[in-house]
Amino acid sequence: MRIVLLGFGSVGQGIARAIHTKDLGITITGCADSRSGVVDDAGIDIGAALERKQKTGYCGDTRITPMDVVATAEYDVLVEVTPTNVTTGEPASSHIRTAIERGKHVVTSNKGPIALAYRDLQAAARRNGVCLKYEATVCGAIPLINAMQEGLAGNTVTRLLGVLNGTCNYILTRMSEEGLTYEQALMEARELGYAEADPTYDVKGIDAAIKLVILANTVLHLDKTLDDVETTGIDLLTPDALRLADEQDCTIRLIGEIVPGDGVLRVSPRIIPKTHPLVVEGTLNAVTVETDMAGEITFIGRGAGSTETASAVISDLLSIRDRYVQGS
Amino acid sequence: MKLEMRDTPGQLVAALKPISALGGNIIAVIHQRDASSTAESLDVQIVLELPEGRLDRLLEMLKAEGVNVVRIGEERLLHMSSLILIGHLMHTDLSDTVDRIDRTGFAEVTEMSLVMPAINAPSSARITIRSVNAEDMRKAIDILRAVADQKDILIIEPLEEM
Numbered sequence: 252m253r254i255v256l257l258g259f260g261s262v263g264q265g266i267a268r269a270i271h272t273k274d275l276g277i278t279i280t281g282c283a284d285s286r287s288g289v290v291d292d293a294g295i296d297i298g299a300a301l302e303r304k305q306k307t308g309y310c311g312d313t314r315i316t317p318m319d320v321v322a323t324a325e326y327d328v329l330v331e332v333t334p335t336n337v338t339t340g341e342p343a344s345s346h347i348r349t350a351i352e353r354g355k356h357v358v359t360s361n362k363g364p365i366a367l368a369y370r371d372l373q374a375a376a377r378r379n380g381v382c383l384k385y386e387a388t389v390c391g392a393i394p395l396i397n398a399m400q401e402g403l404a405g406n407t408v409t410r411l412l413g414v415l416n417g418t419c420n421y422i423l424t425r426m427s428e429e430g431l432t433y434e435q436a437l438m439e440a441r442e443l444g445y446a447e448a449d450p451t452y453d454v455k456g457i458d459a460a461i462k463l464v465i466l467a468n469t470v471l472h473l474d475k476t477l478d479d480v481e482t483t484g485i486d487l488l489t490p491d492a493l494r495l496a497d498e499q500d501c502t503i504r505l506i507g508e509i510v511p512g513d514g515v516l517r518v519s520p521r522i523i524p525k526t527h528p529l530v531v532e533g534t535l536n537a538v539t540v541e542t543d544m545a546g547e548i549t550f551i552g553r554g555a556g557s558t559e560t561a562s563a564v565i566s567d568l569l570s571i572r573d574r575y576v577q578g579s
Numbered sequence: 580m581k582l583e584m585r586d587t588p589g590q591l592v593a594a595l596k597p598i599s600a601l602g603g604n605i606i607a608v609i610h611q612r613d614a615s616s617t618a619e620s621l622d623v624q625i626v627l628e629l630p631e632g633r634l635d636r637l638l639e640m641l642k643a644e645g646v647n648v649v650r651i652g653e654e655r656l657l658h659m660s661s662l663i664l665i666g667h668l669m670h671t672d673l674s675d676t677v678d679r680i681d682r683t684g685f686a687e688v689t690e691m692s693l694v695m696p697a698i699n700a701p702s703s704a705r706i707t708i709r710s711v712n713a714e715d716m717r718k719a720i721d722i723l724r725a726v727a728d729q730k731d732i733l734i735i736e737p738l739e740e741m
């Protein structure tokens with residue numbers, strides 16, 4: 252199976268390394284970052300591209316644009332792992348549409364297009380007889396989408412609760428365990444590379460809200476936008492509040508909640524017993540799904556990271572290969 | 580059910596014994612900081628569950644122990660939620676915030692812990708609301724949300740009612 256890789260950052264390189272070092276039967280025929288691209292229908296030299304990116308900051312030739320790669324390379328699946336833009340979905344949406352129009356399958360970790368235009372993109376994919384998969388957009392390595400679409404098929408979901416943002420969970424864990432202030436915990440998260448220089452998306456709950464929208468629209472058959480999510484962040488929490496929760500053997504975590512029956516989508520800090528399965532440490536993610544037949548199921552795992560996110564992308568790729576791509 | 584009594588030395592212990600002897604379950608012991616009460620005689624409320632038909636026996640036993648029951652409330656405040664409030668709680672009249680729940684008549688704030696912060700920093704408080712049923716609890720929390728919104732207070736709700 253041949254793929255092209257759009258975006259050669261943390262996730263893109265994680266995918267390239269996995270394909271390079273493991274015998275997965277996947278060939279990369281093109282890749283691009285923001286300023287360069289490389290195409291070789293026989294398969295690019297992945298080791299050389301990784302090294303070039305490391306040394307020069309370019310994965311390929313500056314005369315080749317990302318769109319050239321999507322529009323001209325020979326491939327079965329586009330892997331779209333460029334940065335998320337939740338207002339426009341670009342440039343990912345254009346990359347994805349172009350690939351679909353060409354009859355190519357798409358796998359993405361990019362939350363923008365899935366949160367903004369899932370229905371359109373899925374309809375276009377169906378018209379063109381291709382598959383659009385997005386496991387990596389929610390909870391990194393946890394195969395949540397797959398579990399909800401396949402493993403729990405036939406169940407009615409009555410509620411979904413999740414710790415969907417590792418940065419917030421890290422900050423709250425540290426505030427709770429060490430009595431740090433929000434500012435101290437954030438600073439620590441930055442130093443460890445768990446928080447971006449501008450942490451707004453994470454700490455205001457927007458990233459978690461985007462993930463709720465994706466889950467609502469893709470696996471719970473609702474029709475929601477970011478504006479429908481009641482969103483409260485963690486940036487105003489005080490160490491006192493965590494202490495008050497602690498006095499009752501509870502803690503505070505940022506929880507995303509969907510109640511499909513009421514159409515409620517909510518991200519907010521919540522008081523939660525320390526023994527609750529959603530109370531996970533550090534940057535871990537956790538999701539509890541309440542269903543009519545299976546009862547309650549909780550998934551816990553790494554929600555981000557280069558290799559962890561690559562795991563979800565590769566799982567999507569292999570499932571497409573098994574179902575659609577013959578003889579490769 | 581709610582028993583109210585004077586909290587003179589020894590009374591509380593005397594009251595608790597018969598309750599457990601009759602298979603009752605004590606949910607909360609609340610000391611009222613009533614303005615009218617003097618230092619050594621505070622009002623105390625005991626919120627408890629008692630198996631059907633044992634109330635008369637309990638009152639007899641309490642009387643025998645010399646416990647002075649002032650009032651018996653039949654309402655069953657079995658639903659409980661603790662919430663945390665963060666904001667300028669004193670400046671925005673915390674007692675009014677609590678009052679708005681108490682005034683409903685179907686839910687009340689039975690406990691409060693307030694942490695006073697440095698000057699001008701937001702303060703944090705935990706309040707416990709009790710109500711007779713889940714529907715009333717939901718209404719009480721809705722009221723609190725509306726008040727919090729008005730007063731720019733962040734409210735942290737529990738994931739599940741306890």
Ligand SMILES: NC(=O)c1ccc[n+]([C@@H]2O[C@H](COP(=O)([O-])OP(=O)(O)OC[C@H]3O[C@@H](n4cnc5c(N)ncnc54)[C@H](OP(=O)(O)O)[C@@H]3O)[C@@H](O)[C@H]2O)c1
Nearest residue numbers: 258259260261262284285317332333334335360361555556
């Ligand atoms: N990191 C995670 O753990 C994680 C987990 C789940 C989902 N995601 C999602 O996965 C995507 C990639 O994340 P990441 O952490 O790998 O981001 P990243 O490290 O910032 O990498 C982004 C890559 O995209 C390239 N790029 C930027 N604009 C482009 C454009 N217009 N056309 C083509 N390439 C472009 C960048 O090029 P340069 O190298 O030239 O800057 C870079 O190679 C994001 O949408 C993110 O939300 C990430």
